[in-house]
Amino acid sequence: MLAYFFASWIRWDRGMGFPNQAIIIDLPSRKGYFFGLQIWPDEIYFITILLILAALGLFIFTTLFGRLWCGYTCPHTVFTDIFIKIETFFQGDRNERITLDNSCLDKKKFIKKSLTYISWLIVAFFFAFAWVAYFYDAMDLAKDFYSLSISFSGILWLLSLTFTTYVFAGVFREKVCIYMCPYGRFQSAMIEKSTTVVTYNHLRGEPRGKVSEVVGDCIDCYKCFLVCPMGIDIRDGLQMECIGCGLCVDTCDEVMEKIKRPKGLIAYSSEDAVKSSSIDQPTLKKISSPKSIFYFLVFCVVFGLAVFSLINKQELSIIVIKERAPLFTLTPAGTIRNAYTLKLQNKSLSQKEYLLSIDGLDSYKFKVQGFQQSSGREFIISLAPELETELKIFIEANNSSFHEQKIEFTLKDTSSHKLYNETSVFIFN
Numbered sequence: 001m002l003a004y005f006f007a008s009w010i011r012w013d014r015g016m017g018f019p020n021q022a023i024i025i026d027l028p029s030r031k032g033y034f035f036g037l038q039i040w041p042d043e044i045y046f047i048t049i050l051l052i053l054a055a056l057g058l059f060i061f062t063t064l065f066g067r068l069w070c071g072y073t074c075p076h077t078v079f080t081d082i083f084i085k086i087e088t089f090f091q092g093d094r095n096e097r098i099t100l101d102n103s104c105l106d107k108k109k110f111i112k113k114s115l116t117y118i119s120w121l122i123v124a125f126f127f128a129f130a131w132v133a134y135f136y137d138a139m140d141l142a143k144d145f146y147s148l149s150i151s152f153s154g155i156l157w158l159l160s161l162t163f164t165t166y167v168f169a170g171v172f173r174e175k176v177c178i179y180m181c182p183y184g185r186f187q188s189a190m191i192e193k194s195t196t197v198v199t200y201n202h203l204r205g206e207p208r209g210k211v212s213e214v215v216g217d218c219i220d221c222y223k224c225f226l227v228c229p230m231g232i233d234i235r236d237g238l239q240m241e242c243i244g245c246g247l248c249v250d251t252c253d254e255v256m257e258k259i260k261r262p263k264g265l266i267a268y269s270s271e272d273a274v275k276s277s278s279i280d281q282p283t284l285k286k287i288s289s290p291k292s293i294f295y296f297l298v299f300c301v302v303f304g305l306a307v308f309s310l311i312n313k314q315e316l317s318i319i320v321i322k323e324r325a326p327l328f329t330l331t332p333a334g335t336i337r338n339a340y341t342l343k344l345q346n347k348s349l350s351q352k353e354y355l356l357s358i359d360g361l362d363s364y365k366f367k368v369q370g371f372q373q374s375s376g377r378e379f380i381i382s383l384a385p386e387l388e389t390e391l392k393i394f395i396e397a398n399n400s401s402f403h404e405q406k407i408e409f410t411l412k413d414t415s416s417h418k419l420y421n422e423t424s425v426f427i428f429n
């Protein structure tokens with residue numbers, strides 16, 4: 001939560017004219033900034049790779065430790081938790097809340113309910129504000145909000161996110177997990193008998209009965225059921241609805257402590273561990289399962305691809321468009337002239353200088369409209385940070401018996417000596 005709420009306030013100097021927020025998706029310029037990294041619209045595959053990595057990470061953790069994501073890190077669970085804490089603070093525990101709900105509306109009930117709903121609204125608004133700050137610049141958003149000069153789209157997003165957070169975390173709660181989130185549906189495909197999940201030790205607990213009777217350890221107090229935010233009885237076995245929050249574990253441990261029996265009747269354990277009467281199996285043993293190894297290998301391959309793409313991320317984008325009308329021109333000197341449009345985009349945050357040259361023709365000369373030739377057959381092209389430009393290029397070559405010849409446009413970064421190439425064709429006849 002701290003990272004979510006405060007990361008948008010971290011500043012990052014990119015120079016004049018660029019967002020100085022470390023993490024921001026700048027919609028007007030259609031670019032994403034993450035500290036020193038920029039993501040352009042044509043590099044959206046980085047986001048795809050990131051999502052694939054996140055999904056694979058989720059698969060690995062689910063195979064090893066069950067629904068850790070749901071119980072501890074899913075934003076919906078965390079916000080629902082915060083909302084329940086607020087509700088408990090103003091209205092008391094579950095039983096007190098049920099009594100309050102069933103009572104007639106009086107001044108006390110009105111105040112308790114109003115304070116709860118107002119607090120929910122404030123938390124929901126902060127969530128919405130933090131989200132919009134990743135698209136608007138947190139400082140500007142705060143200033144514009146204070147001076148009531150926030151844009152219409154900003155207001156719309158703030159209101160809709162406040163509303164959805166309030167409704168999802170305050171009203172829908174576990175219904176979002178059961179009816180809207182697809183994750184619970186396919187968790188059964190990932191969970192194995194050795195996976196750590198919240199498990200009721202039926203060998204120890206059954207048959208259930210009163211504490212005075214000589215039966216299993218479960219005294220059928222229903223506390224684990226009453227405390228469950230998903231409304232399930234874990235004693236019926238692992239169910240799709242269980243988000244692994246562990247509230248039933250803590251509650252049952254308290255009960256066991258009171259009746260002086262060993263804790264762990266409900267515990268983070270596994271089916272295999274219960275059968276072998278141990279608490280849980282070592283993580284190392286679980287990691288060696290074929291499913292975990294498969295997920296881990298796929299994760300490593302995708303991660304390697306991501307790192308490779310990041311290292312080889314192009315700072316210059318080149319597109320060459322061959323003029324088609326006319327395809328070629330015969331000059332009075334008897335040479336053949338072809339025209340091209342060269343689209344360049346400096347994707348870096350610094351001024352760049354490139355040497356433009358052409359390869360593939362034996363005898364030729366070329367000019368770039370509006371530029372002076374620097375030396376030999378090269379042109380110096382200067383590009384301001386993030387500048388996108390179009391150059392008109394004319395190449396003249398002696399006539400040939402060939403119909404066409406492949407040519408290559410090369411731009412050499414004068415500071416890093418990195419080469420950027422793009423191919424096209426020269427048409428003779």
Ligand code: SF4
Pocket residue numbers: 205217218219220221222223224225235251252255265266
């Ligand atoms: S809290 Fe423990 S003792 Fe009580 S019903 Fe649940 S499993 Fe049985």
Ligand code: SF4
Pocket residue numbers: 198227228229230231232233234241242243244245246247248249
């Ligand atoms: S069964 Fe236990 S771990 Fe699962 S959701 Fe309910 S309280 Fe949480």
